[in-house]
Structures are given as C-alpha cells and as structure tokens.
Amino acid sequence: MNAFVMKNTLIVVGAGIKFLSHLTTEAKVSIEKADYVLYLVNEPAMKEWIETANPNSESLDFLYDTNLPRNQNYLLISEYVLKALEKTKVLCLVMYGHPTFLAEPSIYSVNLATKNGHNTYVLPGISSEDCMLADLLIDPSSCGCQSYEATDFLIYDREYDTSCHLILWQAGMIGIKTNYQEQDPKNGLEILTEHLLKKYSEQHPVFLYEAAQYPSCKPSIEEVVLADLPQSPVSSLTTLYIPPNKVKEPNEFYVNKLNNINS
Ligand SMILES: C[S@@+](CC[C@H](N)C(=O)[O-])C[C@H]1O[C@@H](n2cnc3c(N)ncnc32)[C@H](O)[C@@H]1O
Numbered sequence: 001m002n003a004f005v006m007k008n009t010l011i012v013v014g015a016g017i018k019f020l021s022h023l024t025t026e027a028k029v030s031i032e033k034a035d036y037v038l039y040l041v042n043e044p045a046m047k048e049w050i051e052t053a054n055p056n057s058e059s060l061d062f063l064y065d066t067n068l069p070r071n072q073n074y075l076l077i078s079e080y081v082l083k084a085l086e087k088t089k090v091l092c093l094v095m096y097g098h099p100t101f102l103a104e105p106s107i108y109s110v111n112l113a114t115k116n117g118h119n120t121y122v123l124p125g126i127s128s129e130d131c132m133l134a135d136l137l138i139d140p141s142s143c144g145c146q147s148y149e150a151t152d153f154l155i156y157d158r159e160y161d162t163s164c165h166l167i168l169w170q171a172g173m174i175g176i177k178t179n180y181q182e183q184d185p186k187n188g189l190e191i192l193t194e195h196l197l198k199k200y201s202e203q204h205p206v207f208l209y210e211a212a213q214y215p216s217c218k219p220s221i222e223e224v225v226l227a228d229l230p231q232s233p234v235s236s237l238t239t240l241y242i243p244p245n246k247v248k249e250p251n252e253f254y255v256n257k258l259n260n261i262n263s
Pocket residue numbers: 017096097098099100101102103126127128129168169170171172209210211212213236237238239240
C-alpha cells in the first residue's frame with residue numbers, strides 16, 4: 001500500500017435497544033461529529049434522531065434485501081460501507097443494540113475496512129441480552145449461561161448443559177435464510193421444541209422475551225410450558241430464555257484439589 005495515502009476512520013457504534021436512553025455519550029458524540037453517518041436501526045424514532053443529530057446521514061435500509069440469503073446481503077452492505085469510507089475522513093456506522101452482537105454487517109465492515117488500511121473503532125452498546133439479564137433477573141455467572149442463535153443451535157446440534165441458563169436468539173426466524181418478514185415461524189419452533197424435549201420435560205417453563213424499545217414502556221415477558229412453544233406468538237424480536245432444570249453436584253476431585261491449595 002502507498003504510505004502517503006491518508007487512511008480514513010470507521011467508527012461503529014451501538015445505539016442500544018431503548019430509544020435514546022441507551023445511547024452512550026461516546027456513541028452520541030461519534031454520530032454528531034462524523035463527516036458521514038450510515039445507519040441500520042430498527043425503529044423510526046432513532047432514525048429521526050440520527051438524521052437530526054447529523055444531517056449527513058443515510059439509512060442502509062434500501063440495501064436490506066429481503067430475498068437475498070442474509071450472509072450475502074450483509075456482505076453487500078459492508079461493501080457499500082467500504083465505498084462510503086473511501087471518500088469520508090470519519091465515517092460512523094450505527095447499528096441497534098450492541099454493534100457486534102448478531103450484527104454481521106458491522107463485523108464484515110470492520111474487517112473489510114481494516115484489510116483496506118483504514119482505522120476502525122467499535123464502541124459497545126446495550127444489547128437485548130443486557131436488557132434480558134436485567135428484566136429476568138439472570139446472573140449469567142450463577143450456574144453458567146449458554147447463548148446460541150436458534151438456527152445455529154439446531155443445525156450444529158450444539159452441546160448444552162441443562163443445569164445452566166439457555167438463551168436462544170432469533171427464535172422467530174428459525175430456518176429462515178433471508179430477511180423476509182412474512183414467513184411462518186411455527187415450523188421452525190416445532191422442530192426446536194422437538195429437540196428441546198429430549199432434555200427438558202413438556203411442562204418445563206420457557207420465557208418469550210422482548211425488551212422495551214421506548215422509555216416508560218415495559219418489556220414483554222410471556223411464560224409458557226415447553227409443549228406449548230410451537231403455538232406461542234413470536235416476532236423477529238423474540239428471544240427465548242430456558243431456565244435450568246437441575247442443579248449440578250460439585251466435582252469432589254476439584255473441590256478437594258482447591259481446598260488443598262491454601263491449606
Ligand atoms: C439481528 S439480531 C440483533 C441483535 C442486536 N444487535 C442486539 O445487540 O441486541 C436480532 C435478534 O436479537 C434479539 N433482539 C433484538 N431486539 C430485541 C428486543 N427488543 N428484545 C428481545 N430480543 C431482541 C432477537 O433474538 C432478535 O431476533
């Protein structure tokens with residue numbers, strides 16, 4: 001690469017889940033001060049706020065192609081981000097929630113920008129996972145926490161331990177390869193339920209969770225039994241939480257070993 005070519009800077013920020021309340025000071029300043037802003041956020045108030053905070057802003061919604069396989073679509077978006085970066089000194093990319101959490105366009109864009117010699121920064125945001133831990137009072141360290149994208153969980157037959165918390169993302173999009181919103185999530189939920197019934201009972205509780213997107217609104221938390229999961233209403237924002245069904249016994253070998261190190 002030519003050493004005299006000026007590098008540009010890509011700052012990827014997370015806008016959080018709850019409109020404006022979750023926007024960190026560093027994300028806000030990055031949006032306001034950038035030479036250009038590209039954004040992919042999922043609710044209208046945040047879009048409007050970004051446009052006002054920085055009039056040199058552009059939504060990436062027009063690139064969100066609902067017929068393309070998601071991965072292909074995300075590559076296309078990152079190529080667009082790179083093109084914009086090549087003509088912008090400081091470009092800010094805004095994603096909702098946390099910008100690397102189930103947010104491939106950010107990761108692809110950062111990798112592409114780095115490969116092309118640009119500076120990159122990723123600023124964390126409050127994710128739907130953070131909201132869920134708070135609203136459902138889950139301490140992920142209490143017995144361990146497993147977190148999977150629901151389709152990935154099934155197709156890779158992920159190993160999981162039912163004595164730990166289990167969180168499944170994109171439960172409303174199981175087996176759906178594109179961003180097309182109108183597909184029926186029921187078939188995917190039936191397959192997931194059949195799989196979970198190998199380790200949990202039909203009566204085991206499952207929580208269908210949606211974090212509040214606006215201040216003063218409450219989260220939506222539906223508790224159902226596992227057998228009823230296929231009939232339960234899910235949306236593209238639903239995340240599933242499955243509590244443990246057993247308590248693990250401590251391993252005596254390690255308990256003794258640890259007891260001995262300080263005695
Ligand atoms: C493409 S991912 C985006 C995640 C986002 N980057 C984040 O940090 O939360 C979409 C999935 O995240 C979860 N999600 C997004 N918004 C949510 C909300 N308001 N409540 C609960 N889960 C949510 C759902 O599992 C949804 O299918």
